[in-house]
Amino acid sequence: MTATATENSTGVNYLNVQYGIRSWLLTTDHKRIALLYLASITFFFLIGGISAVLIRIHLIEPQGALLQPATYNKMFSMHGIVMIFFFLIPSIPATMGNFLIPMMVGARDLAFPRINLLSWYIYVVAGLFTVYALIAGGVDTGWTFYTPLSTTYANGQVMAAALGVFIAGFSSILTGLNFIVTIHKMRAPGLTWSRLPLFVWAMYATSVIQVLGTPVVAVAIVLVGLERMFQVGVFDPALGGDPILFQHLFWFYSHPAVYIMILPSMGVVSELVTCFSKKRIFGYHFIAYSSLAIAAISFLVWGHHMYVSGQSVYASLVFSALSFAVAIPSAIKVFNWTATLYKGSVSYDSPMIYALGFIGLFTMGGLTGMFLASLATDIHLHDTYFVIAHFHYIMVGGALMGYLGGLHFWWPKITGRLYPDAWARFAALVIFIGFNLTFFPQFVVGYLGMPRRYAVYPEEFQVLNIMSSAGASILGVGYVIPLIYLIWSMRYGPAAGPNPWGATGLEWQTPSPPPTENFEQLPVVTEDAYEYGSKEAHVV
């Protein structure tokens, strides 16, 4: 335990320093902004979740049990748009990234606190557009907004939804920009790059993608908007345009964007695995640089979404090879985490259960990505439930597990309270079981040929679909349990103390909840990250 981590001498922290709605809506404190984000993304997670429930209920019967086909299309579109752009992309960066990065680098705040607040407002405005699109009739293009469907044929609120995505992009860019500058310029004395926590490295790589990728999808949306407004042929082949160009622009962002979703979780898992093994992380530099490698290579593989859309076979060949390459740094991480566990004194507190869940499920998702990245197999698997299962294994089994693991890990720091760990472990288990029951059958049914995005399906797929829907209801319960006990803990949880896990890292050396300026005295760093076992990192 760190000797210097004292209870806050004055008892004033970032939560009780000021009260009232104004003090929240006008705050520039990165920790409060993180909580604003936490509340908003939870709201969108609920909307996305409700649409998922409706989809799964509908698919219990081959002819569809619940919705009109047109409504079904709107349901999965809204599910994808909300979950990707309004939940997963902001999830870890805007909450834990916001909360932790200044503390992990030993700074009082992010480099641009007001821009940080601005990014939240931009996110809210974007969210309003999306909610409007939902209420005013929905969109039926899928989250991918493919042309010419989105420009010419789609009915409904395409423009409102697309504008929502466009605006949310700016919030994402500003967050990434803020993080990069903070990590470069605000590190405490002695905190060299190779002493940074791996979460910070992961967030750095994520931010690079946010800053460089997001503008390109913005362009794609602007062009779709122009085409819709003026009936000019940017993408419409009937007017001389090229619909494939849209896919290029879209995936140029949206493939890297899948790494915006997973890299932060990888960062979280790096923290968790080493803390709960009470052992120095194995291969620090490999994990750190593999984050950068992922960010770099992720920009070069977008064409693997377009093998069957008419792109040149030579392009497909190159994209296929590069897609295999991008799996290497991911595998490096998995091996290093596993090696960290080896001969560690592993304890199974709830964050660790999420982390272990992450490792297993992410590996499944990544390996099935290889099937899809192979040209021949993808012809069979493209646009089937196999793809759905692949990315849910990564985005829900991986990214969301990491998000929950991180939330459980830093919750005592954020709120100053402990939650009932037995319940948390139980919930993690329920989520793990529910998740696999939901999505494993989708691999099978996809392999057997069930296409995605249809409101009806042949009878022989019913059993697998019922399994999936049953799993989804378990999964749903698994998500509600943490919601209850985490909220409960805010009021009734026992005080956590500064460092309940015995973790290294600057954020644990300040009271929980931290004071507004994070540290009573800015820290000086004299040791590497994760000095578990030997001696504890300490603040001078």
Place this chain on the structure above:
Amino acid sequence: MSDGRAGALAHHFEDLDQQHEASSLGMWLFLATEVMFFGGVFAAYTVYRGMYLPGFEAGSHHLSIKLGAFNTVVLLCSSLTMALAVRAATLGKRRHLITFLALTLALGLTFVGVKLVFEWYHDYETGLAPGINWALAGPHSRGAELFFVFYFTLTGIHALHMVIGIGILAVLIGMAARGRFTPEGSNAIEMTGLYWHFVDIIWIFLFPLLYLIGAHY
């Protein structure tokens, strides 16, 4: 882009140097996103230029090289006055600062005015506005139409950046008049300078790509 009031050290920075470095890095990153943004449109432009080269040339022939060149000169001059404004700010010469900022603003307005009145409006009148008023017939009409789609998109986004820059300049002039800048505390001027030069550079790419294809001097 710069947080923290001019001249003052924001509470979360250690010293003015750190604050200044943070602002510059932030601005450069912002410009990187801008490069990617324009880059996306340039990529699309390149694709269609390859597909419809004769159409693009035919379209380009309807643009006035004279006006484009005039505006290029105007913008280059504005970059000079902007650089002089930054210099005046670091030297603490308030009168010079205000003069150069005002000159930059005037040149910026000239650019946008010429664009709007003598080019866009003229194009619209003569049936060169795709989707609104398109009257160009002939074998290359389709390609020329796409050319004008990109012409309006690119120059439109560029002009939007100019207008934002002009707004910022107006605010800076007001602040300078109230003596808000000191030699050490003039981050905002320097960052606006970076932005302004960037917008100029974009135009330096736009001018040949739009006005000078298919040589028609």
